[in-house]
Amino acid sequence: MVSLFRVLAVILAVMGCIALALAPGMAQAQEYPTRPVTLVVPAAPGGVIDRLSRILAQRFSETWGKQFVVEHRPGANNQLAAEYITKAPPDGYTLMVSPEVTFAVNPSLYKRLNYDPFKGFTPITGLVIINHGLILHPSMPIENVKELIELAKKKPGALNYGTFGAGSTGHLNMEMLQSMTGTKFTAVHYKGATPALTDVIGGHIQMMFVSVGTAVPQWRERKVKFIAVGAAQRMPLLPEMPTVAESGVPGYEGVSWFGLFGPPGMPAPVVNKLNAEVRRMFADPELRSALDREYFTPIVGSPDELTARIRADEPKWRKVIQDAGLPPQ
Helix, strand or coil: CHHHHHHHHHHHHHHHHHHHHHHHHHHHHHHCCCCCEEEEECCCCCCHHHHHHHHHHHHHHHHHCCCEEEEECCCHHHHHHHHHHHCCCCCCCEEEEEECHHHHHHHHHCCCCCCCCCCCCEEEEEEEEEEEEEEECCCCCCCCHHHHHHHHHHCCCCCEEEECCCCCHHHHHHHHHHHHHCCCCEEEECCCHHHHHHHHHHCCCCEEEEEHHHHHHHHHCCCCEEEEECCCCCECCECCCCECHHHCCCCCCCEEEEEEEECCCCCHHHHHHHHHHHHHHHCCHHHHHHHHHCCEEECCCCHHHHHHHHHHHHHHHHHHHHHHCCCCC
């Protein structure tokens, strides 16, 4: 009996220690946020990630009564923003909205990164999938992907396409298309999607992959041809648009996604509070309508699901980079 009491006493003591250890984090989560929060965006203003981040910042600010400020830190294929975040205090007041490129592409694209793509961040939640559309200048004598492939095979390298940076999704989506079809196009790299799109519309380059939300308005106004989406299946919001896969490239899937991240070592209660709030806001019909207008597909989930998504994507993009013969920079 005495031994049993001793065991119970030890258990109670351990539980008490655990409670004391968790108490500061729980209190911090209850109070969070007590001051403005910076939402870092690894891209220039005006793009799809900027629009998504501003939607999030507005909703966070309205819910918690503290300002969430969008701060742009473009450069080096997201490396500047990533390095900044990985060195920030892990208190939840510096967060980042980032695409998969930061974590699943850059490790294969660069010899050395100033951040650890797996251990250098706290994953909070996935946000949205961005489906990409293949658009062309209206003068192109092409109406579908099959015709594009046929023309490219007749004239290897003669057709050029715009990207929003070497190693960007817009670049790698086209490299993947070339690898799967035995074609060759010429890349023209820009510092963002907007200048590349401007040159497609102006006829200075022939085509590009760009987010569907960006492509549709230009297509509706007949400024570009829109011939296919990179999604695995036709999009419910755009059912008339065929996929690249069904247009002669079986198995092709060229999409991007964004997630919410913080510095390494963030307290679990703060992570959970942020995660729960994103889930709540994404369940709001008004916000879902705003996401639909951008053709975003929500992928909100647990931090572990976000980590699993990164680990699943990394070998896919590593193969694309290797097949394209892109030397590590």
